[in-house]
Structures are given as structure tokens and as C-alpha cells.
Amino acid sequence: MTDPTSLGRHDSWEGVRAVVAGFGVSGFAATDNLNHLGATVTALDESDGGPDSDRRERAELLEVLGATVRLEPGATATLPDDVDLVVTSPGWKPSAPLLAQARDRGIPVWGEVELAWRLRDPDHAAPWLCVTGTNGKTTTVQMLDSILRAAGLRSVAVGNVGLPIVEAVMDPEPYDVLAVELSSFQLHYTDSMSAESAAVLNIAEDHLDWYTGPTGMAEYAADKGRIYERVQRACVYNVADPETERLVREADVTEGARAIGFTLGMPGVGMLGVVDDILVDRAFIEQRDTSAAELCTLADLTLPGQAGAAPHLVANALAAAALARSHGVSQAAVREGLRSFRPDGHRIATVAEIDGVTWVDDSKATNPHAAQSSLQAYEPVVWVAGGLAKGASFDELVLAVRGRLRGVVLLGRDRDLIAEALSRHAPDVPVIAVDADETGAEHDSMERVVEVAAALARPGDTVLLAPGCASMDMFANYAERGDAFAAAVRRRQVP
Template sequence: MPRLDELTSWHADWSQLRVVVLGLGVTGFAAADTLAELGARVLVAASAPDEERARILPVIGVDLVEIGGGDDPADIAALAAHEPELLVVSPGFRPEHPLLQWAERQGVPVWGDIELAWRVRDKIAPPAEWILVTGTNGKTTTTQLTATMLQEGGSRVAPCGNIGVPVLDAVRDPAGFDVLVVELSSFQLHHLPTSGPGALVPLASVCLNLAEDHYDWHGSADAYRDAKAKVYAGTRVACVYNLRDEATMRMVEQAEVQEGCRAIGFAADTPGPSDVGLVDGILVDRAFHDDRRHSALELGTLADVAAAGLATPHGLANALAAAALARAAGTPVIAVRDALRRFRVDAHRTETVLEAAGIVWVDDSKATNPHAADSALAAFRSVVWIVGGLLKGVDIAPLVARHRSRLRAAVVLGVDRSAVLEAFARHAPDLPVFEVEADDTEGVMPGAVRAAAAAAHDGDTVLLAPAAASMDQFDDYADRGRRFASAVHQHHGEGAPHGDDPSAEQSGTVD
């Protein structure tokens, strides 16, 4: 639409633009608030809207309509009555959602919050540079660490996006920023254009890795991969990719980028002249160095990485990727090193909960897919594995087969445990497998911990790395991790003996 093509600045004429915003989570509210501030006429359509946000909407001049699943004719009629010129969709609305399909039939353009934020990024002048981070795993840690490195180098930085702070809030922050480090989910990338007035031109970008995830949402592996690949479109300075993940290299090769943009690889190995890597326990940069053909710059040590909580292969890869992004933005090497030394990973990421009686209890509840769980499992020699939840359409069997030799036992969670149990039956038929059958959230983790304690031996690690999402039994992965830690401490504090667990049925040899 011609009018929308002109809306590429906060200072453009957004007045009276008729917009429907789908969803009233943190992202949907930020979009509605932004558009209202710009003078647009905004209608929010949401099912079971948050009460506090719903009370605020009339104050800022935004209307609200409650919808069901979107397939009710009344839902469509409510949107049609607003005569929208634009629909802004919150992350998570599936492409086949009836209201999105209705918008497509009506020729109503659909934007995500990221496109809207890019178009209005100049509210505070000069606008911040953007660095984009995506990948199946490691996004949040890499986003936070990149921001820490940039801050150490003297930049005003906001980590935002899928990390929890809407990009629109960062764009409108009156303090202003030099750089936004934007974590992007595949859902957000799905709606992002790669050309035209709303296409992003980031300073640097990375897809950390690509593995099975969210196939149920995207519909296929190719569609998921294509969404992730959008992160590189339009990049100006550096497309950072994983030398150990060929899919990310192909994404960079196929990306339409700005003239002069460089491909920068990272891996825990001796780097080439355009890479960051590892030499004799030292993280080094050969990409942003005047004499990169003959020497390298020291960025930190493995000891620095371990102290930050990034001792796993996955954690080291995140540190190298963050260093490459920070260096692309001109951060001095000493700032990268100092940031590594003061950084600490968030909770629920291979976090040691307790060491007792020769057993280490580790919370990696953030391992919400097999790729993340694979990295966690690889970090330990002998594991009692707590696994299961919402598998999101991916196959856990290859993960079981790959790590069978390091497994002491498995404890299976989740409302639907059948696929996980079948994987153990096929690839580890002699492994002791405990099935937690507690129906209520309160009983799940105490049962899992008792079962794990009964199976663990001196020198073992009990690892919560579910390889699945949490929402079947918990609020989110953090809730799952907190309940695990609480159950571990309660079990240890009570001195409960190893023994029979009434809430966990041992499948033993699963046929």
C-alpha cells in the first residue's frame, strides 16, 4: 500500500492509520502503545487478555476486542468493522491462524513488531545500530554476552527482542542507545521482510546453529530454516556463522547483503584469516586484525569462559559468536576479555544446583529441544537424565542413541511420554527408565528427583535437560527449573533415602 511505503520514520505521518494488533502480551502491548503514541487508530484483538494491560488500553486511546480461536465469524466481523489498513501480529500466532488468513484474503499487510520497530527506530536521534542474534539454541546467552562486551567497550547498549524486552520499548527509551542487540525467534523472523521499505539493515548478524525445533509451527524443516536465514538479509558489516554448522554457512552464502559485508566464522578450533577461534586454550580473533594473515589477537582464555558458566562446547561457541559480533562493532579486544571475566550466564542453563553425596545436580531446563540437550549431555561423563515435555514435532530418538553410552538411567516427564519411552525402548532397551506419573504440577519434580536419586551413583550427574518445552506441566522453563532446584534441596535437606518412589514407575527394560 502506497501510504505504508512512506512510513519509514517515527516522524512520518502515522496519524489516523487504522491498525489491528493481534495479541496483548508484552510485544502486543508495546506495539499498541507505540502506534497510539504515533497517532494511529488502534484495535487490539486478543483472547483472554491480560487484565492489567487491558485496563491501560482505554487510557492510551486503544480499543480492545476479545476473540476466540479466530475462526468465529464474530472475530472476523470485529476486525472488519475497524477497516484495518495494517495488521501487526505478535510472535506465536501461527501463519495459518484464521485472522491472518483473513487479512491475506483482504489484502491487508501484516507486519511483526520487529518491522514496526525498525521503521520507527529514529525517534531518538541518532538511531541505534542493530545487531541481530538467532539460532535454535544459545540466543539469549549470546545476546546478553554481546551486550556486555559492547558495554565494556563504552557503548550504550540494550539487549532486547525475544529476550523479554520488546524492541519497541528500547527504541522509545528516552535515554537512547548506541546499539540494540536484538534476539530474534523464528516466529519473529517469519514475518520479517527481506526487501522493501521495512527491510532491516543490521550492522552485524548471526545464526548460531540450526537444529530441529518448532516444525509444528512452521510446517516443515525448510520453512523453519528459511525463517532463520532471514537474519542475514541486508547486513552491512559482518555475517557471523558457525563453522561447525554447514546450514549457517549456506545461509550466509545465499543472503543478499550490503556491499562490503564480510562472512566471519567461529569455532573452537584454529581460526582462518576471517574467523574467531581457539588456540591452545586461548580465544583469538583473526577476523578484525590488520595482520590477520600472520597473527591473531587474544580475546580471553578457557578459564574466563568457564568462570562465566560457559564451559560446555555450546557455551564456548556462544562466547566466540558474541566476540565476533562485538568485534564487528569495533569493541576493543581488552573489552571483550574483561566482559568475559565479569559475565555470568542466567539461571537454568547448565546451572549446578547442588553437589551432595558424590552426585552433582544440574539444571538445564532451558534445553527445550534436542539440540540444546545434546550439548548439555555431552558435557558430562555419567548421567541420570531427566527428560520429556512438549516435543514440538521433533524426534528425540537420535539423541538417545547418541548418548546411550553415558547414561546411567533416565527419568521421563511430560503429559505425553510415549514418544520418549519408545525412543529408549528402541535405542537403550537395557537402560533403567523411570516414568513420572504425577498428574499435578506440584508432584512432578519431587517424583523426578526421588527417582533420579534412587538411580544415581557416586560420581554421577543428575541432569535436567528435558529436550522439550515445558508448558504441558509448568508455566515456562524457568518455573520448571525452579521447581527442580527446590525439589533437589528439599530431598537433600530431608535426607530422604534412596528407595521406592510411589510417584515414579520404573519401566526397567522397556520392550
């Protein structure tokens, strides 16, 4: 067997026999680049993705280049003989037969992130500024990328958003810096990464269908905390979430790395925060004991159609600013980057205002913590929620927002979980459940949802799609769900 653990970008990988588990975006990138380095690569997946997927076409391309790709039921049941390395896609549980067999045989199991870290060019190794957390990762990374670009740096958003990391590190034209979004799944399979700086935005219930049992939440938090291991400059944590600070304290960091907090309140020394309506830095200036440097104003973060900056957007901006400032980015670039930032679709996006009611699509709020952050930006609210709960509970969410609710419209497989929490903690709030069977087609049920929400709302209210659940029971993904909501709303507008 050939030991791949000592190999890097400029080594020959000839003789290394690698299996890539999963053939999604990261699996394709891993297969492509390992094949390019000279390894003998076999990619395995149980599905070709269906008729609308380009997996089959990509598989044919890689097979022409010399890789082996098997996309069929049963393809991942048994690990082939004579394997030196397994690279897994992030959603695979450690208990998956292929990965369990690899561990039993002493074969290293890497994620695509681990592979990318090992393939960095030692002569042009762009530093990684990394972000994880239950919610806000994508927005924070995109804010960070916007700031870095405003500073004139060649940056790109990679990882759980944007470009696969292995593609970025293998780019012949090196980047100056990478803005890296990492999920707990990705971090679980990452062992040697040493980020320049890293942030954990928050820790809340999520993916408890992956992290099961009484220790599930502890294991989830521990995987998030892996982002701080070997950090070189700054471990950024959320002052309002003590769990994130605990993870910093427990991390084995590079000597000299600092703990940097962010808060929506007045910042202490070594923190970023808010004074009046100004985001300020008391961490990366020489006079931090006695003063603070202005970064931007809340007005700079206010999105079109909103009366003010949503609190969770402010928190994301502070985390992004902290990471950028740790890299040496100027105050002016932070302001310019945040001013020009616009979130992707389906993130607190105003769809329309009809008869005095504002309709907002936050379909990306796929867990209770994200939904709570979204709900706390509006009042009064007709809340549209439901879908796949992924093992989460809704009592804490309902307790936090019940005073804001005009009414609730529920849909999706786990809608009864939310209805039960509302019954326990907000019994006076009107709740209407919409069953897909009412219309005979799952997607058409969104028409009924919008119709019911319109009947509950009054002028001055916001109807907010913040489902608190994943979408795959009724839709392909959260974007399709948001599109269905927006389309149904727009059909109510008078031509």
C-alpha cells in the same frame, strides 16, 4: 485507506487504522507506541491471560489513552473493516484467520520487529547486532550485551529476550547499539531490517508444530536465514553447522559485508576459534593471515560449580565476540564482558551437590538440540527429560549421548517418544517413567523424579534436568519447571 509503509517515527500516523494481533509483551508495546504516534489502534486477543496476568490492567490503561482492546474468546476470528495495517505477535501462524484475511485484502502484516525497524530515529539510529538459531540465542545476546557495556556503550538486550524492540527504538534517550535476539517466528514477519551484523548459531529440529509438512524444516531454516538479508558488516556463521554457512551464501547482503565463521577448533583466516585454551580472533585484526589475537581463556568462561567451560557456552561466546568485534569493540572489552557474564537461571545452573552427586538445572533446554549440548558437558549423567516435544524426534540425540548415560528419568506428555528412542539406540540404559498421576498432583511429580534420579545416581555423577521438550503440559513455563526441580533437590539436603 492510508498507506503506512512510507511512514516513520517523525511522521503523523493520524488516519492509520491498525490492528494488533495478540496482547502479550510485544503486542502491548506495539499498541502503546502506535497509539502514541496517533494511529487508531485496536488490539485483539482470545484471552486476558488469567487471574495472575496484568493484561487486563494494561488494556484498561491503553483504553484510557484512546486505544481499543478486546480480550475475549472469538476476538480474533474476524478482521475488522477499514484496516490499513496488522501488527502480529510472533507466535501467530500465517494461517491464523485474522492474518489470512489481511493477506486476502492486501493489508500489510508486520511483526513488532518490522514495526520497530521502521520507527528508528533517523538522526540517532542505533545499529542492530542480531542473533538467531535453534539454541543459544538468549545466552549469546546477553554475552554480547555484557561485552558492549564493558566497552562503555549504552546497550540493551532486546527482542525475544529483555525489552521489546519497539520500546528500545522509541526511547527518548537513544542507545548506542542494540543486542537483538530474534526467533524464527519474529523473522518470518520481518521484511526490511538491515542489521549491522547478524549471526545464525545453529539449525536443528524445533517448532515443527508451527512449520508443518515435508517442507517444514526448509521453511524454518529459511526464516532463520532472513536475519542475514541486507547485513552491512558481518554475517557470522557456525563452521560446525554447514546449514548456517549455506544461509550466508544465499543471503542478499550489503556490498562489503563479510562472512565470519566461528569454531571450537583452530580458526582459519576470517574466523574466530580456540587455540589451546584461548579464544582467538583471526577475522578482525590486520595480521590475520599470519596471527591471531587473544580474546579470553576457557577459564574466563567456566561457571561456578563446573570443572570447565561447556562447549556450547564457548560457541556462544565466540559468536558474541564476533558480533562485538565487527562493531569495533576492543579485545579487552570482549574479555571483560565475557568474564563478568553469568547466564540467567535455569541455564546449566548447579543446584546442589549431595553425597557426591551434582544436580544441575537446564530447564531452558526445551528441544533435543539444546539437551544434547547440555548432556555433552557432563559424564556420567542421570538425565531428566520429557514434556511437549513440539514435533521433534530424539533418535539423533540418544545416539550422540548414550555412552554418557547412567540412567534416564522421564516425565511429561511426550515421554514415550524419548523412551522409544532410548529403547532403539540405548537398550542397556535404565529408563524410569514418572507419571503425574502417581502423586495426584502434577507439580508433586517432580518430587518423585528427584527421588528416582537419586536412586540411579552414584558419587561423581551429574543429575541433569535437560528436558529436550517444552514445559506447558505440566508447568506454566520452563522457569517454573526448573524451580520445581531445584526445590525438590534442596529438600533432599540435610538441614
